[in-house]
Amino acid sequence: MRISELSARSGVxxxxxxxxxxxxxxxxxxxxxxxxxxxxxxxxxRLGVIRALVDAGVGIAGVxxxxxxxxNPPESPYALLGExxxxxxxxxxxxxxxxxxxxxxxxxLGGDTDDCYPGQLAALARALAALDRAGFAVPAPVLASYxxxxxxxxxAELDATPTESAEAAVRxxxxxxxLVEPVILALRRIxxxxxxxxxxxxx
Amino acid sequence: MRISELSARSGVxxxxxxxxxxxxxxxxxxxxxxxxxxxxxxxxxRLGVIRALVDAGVGIAGVxxxxxxxxNPPESPYALLGExxxxxxxxxxxxxxxxxxxxxxxxxLGGDTDDCYPGQLAALARALAALDRAGFAVPAPVLASYxxxxxxxxxAELDATPTESAEAAVRxxxxxxxLVEPVILALRRIxxxxxxxxxxxxx
Numbered sequence: 001m002r003i004s005e006l007s008a009r010s011g012v013x014x015x016x017x018x019x020x021x022x023x024x025x026x027x028x029x030x031x032x033x034x035x036x037x038x039x040x041x042x043x044x045x046r047l048g049v050i051r052a053l054v055d056a057g058v059g060i061a062g063v064x065x066x067x068x069x070x071x072n073p074p075e076s077p078y079a080l081l082g083e084x085x086x087x088x089x090x091x092x093x094x095x096x097x098x099x100x101x102x103x104x105x106x107x108x109l110g111g112d113t114d115d116c117y118p119g120q121l122a123a124l125a126r127a128l129a130a131l132d133r134a135g136f137a138v139p140a141p142v143l144a145s146y147x148x149x150x151x152x153x154x155x156a157e158l159d160a161t162p163t164e165s166a167e168a169a170v171r172x173x174x175x176x177x178x179l180v181e182p183v184i185l186a187l188r189r190i191x192x193x194x195x196x197x198x199x200x201x202x203x
Numbered sequence: 204m205r206i207s208e209l210s211a212r213s214g215v216x217x218x219x220x221x222x223x224x225x226x227x228x229x230x231x232x233x234x235x236x237x238x239x240x241x242x243x244x245x246x247x248x249r250l251g252v253i254r255a256l257v258d259a260g261v262g263i264a265g266v267x268x269x270x271x272x273x274x275n276p277p278e279s280p281y282a283l284l285g286e287x288x289x290x291x292x293x294x295x296x297x298x299x300x301x302x303x304x305x306x307x308x309x310x311x312l313g314g315d316t317d318d319c320y321p322g323q324l325a326a327l328a329r330a331l332a333a334l335d336r337a338g339f340a341v342p343a344p345v346l347a348s349y350x351x352x353x354x355x356x357x358x359a360e361l362d363a364t365p366t367e368s369a370e371a372a373v374r375x376x377x378x379x380x381x382l383v384e385p386v387i388l389a390l391r392r393i394x395x396x397x398x399x400x401x402x403x404x405x406x
Binding site: 045048049051052053055076077078081082085105106109110111114115116117120121123124126127128130131133134135136138139141142144145146147148149150151152153154155156157158159160171172175176177179180181182183184185186187188189190191192193194195196197199200201 | 248251252254255256258279280281284285288308309312313314317318319320323324326327329330331333334336337338339341342344345347348349350351352353354355356357358359360361362363374375378379380382383384385386387388389390391392393394395396397398399400402403404
């Protein structure tokens, strides 16, 4: 199909499609003349993924990283998960970071440092340090609840990983990492609101 | 204390403190001369909160909203939760949004639309629409796991809300809404990585 039809099919403007082509997050179409190229279903699907990532607040550099993982998926599911996670939140160097509290939680999750992908433990440590700087301590029963229930969620997610093809597994892991996070946060806020409504009333 | 001591105590530069004063997220100090003001412990605490929000990626407009909630807390815990949530992610108008899938999840969480604060249901609907546009369907058992376990987490969080003072409750709710989200996301990613490691090995 021509770029105009690709635009109509995907709901993405021609100007934006050309931007994604320049940024190399969308592969070139097949050249049919020096000034024209033709695009296929893979381009429609890829545009859907790109738009979803952009809508979820991922910047163009993050999109490029995710696309790279989609195009060159690592062979092991373990590496795939880690690379999907790193693609969206690239590890930052931070020598002063105190990993102690994060390591304690890792232990409670039933893992050790070999289970973590570079950057994941640092991301947790940074999040805990930000709480600490704000003078906010998560109450012990709440932290215990996070550990218990996020373990259960992770297990359910892993159990549902498609195994019929590498591409399906990659899509599931990458999109499940990035796009599901806003769903989880929105569900938590609504669940809190419902619990508050039941406990205190709505007025 | 003088602004230089406030800077040393809080770890925030004098220039940045002056910026926060101009942006009115930090209250003016007490004037002791036409060119000098004095600051107290409340300023140190407030700077801790501001820095934590900024580190968590909240923009200056969001910080101003959160500060407004902290300074004028609503009387009911129900309104407090909703306003804290709205302060950080202001509701966006979106007439085309299909609320159907979000309403179905709200029902499964045990709530109805009266339980939701403006914007919360729309945030969930937008997150679900982004998944849909990417051609990604959350498998039914995984969705069931989110509903069950996020309900449990919300209940644990609500049970731990401090009741000794309104200020303590406000801090808990506002910071628990914003600053705990990165902790939850980091824990989920690590828990997934541990589950993948146990299932598939690390190579």
